[in-house]
Amino acid sequence: ALAFDSAVLGRLDLRVDLARGTVSANVGTPAGQAFELAEEAAGRLQAALGERTGRAAQVRVTPRREPFDAYA
Numbered sequence: 001a002l003a004f005d006s007a008v009l010g011r012l013d014l015r016v017d018l019a020r021g022t023v024s025a026n027v028g029t030p031a032g033q034a035f036e037l038a039e040e041a042a043g044r045l046q047a048a049l050g051e052r053t054g055r056a057a058q059v060r061v062t063p064r065r066e067p068f069d070a071y072a
Contacts, residue, residue, distance in 0.1 A: 012029055
C-alpha cells in the first residue's frame with residue numbers, strides 16, 4: 001500500500017494485492033473530478049497490471065471520504 005500526491009489528481013491511495021493467479025488494485029481518490037479521471041484510466045491500469053504480472057487483474061477506484069472536524 002502507498003499514498004502519493006499527483007499534481008492533477010491530488011493524493012491517491014493505492015493498495016495492490018496478489019493472490020494465487022490474480023492481482024488487484026484499489027485506488028482511493030478525492031471525490032469529484034479526480035475520481036472521474038482515475039475511473040476513466042482504470043482500464044489502462046488493469047491492462048498494465050495483467051501484462052506485467054501475467055495474472056488476471058482487477059482495478060477498483062473509489063472516492064475517498066475526507067474527515068470532517070466541527071467545533072461549536
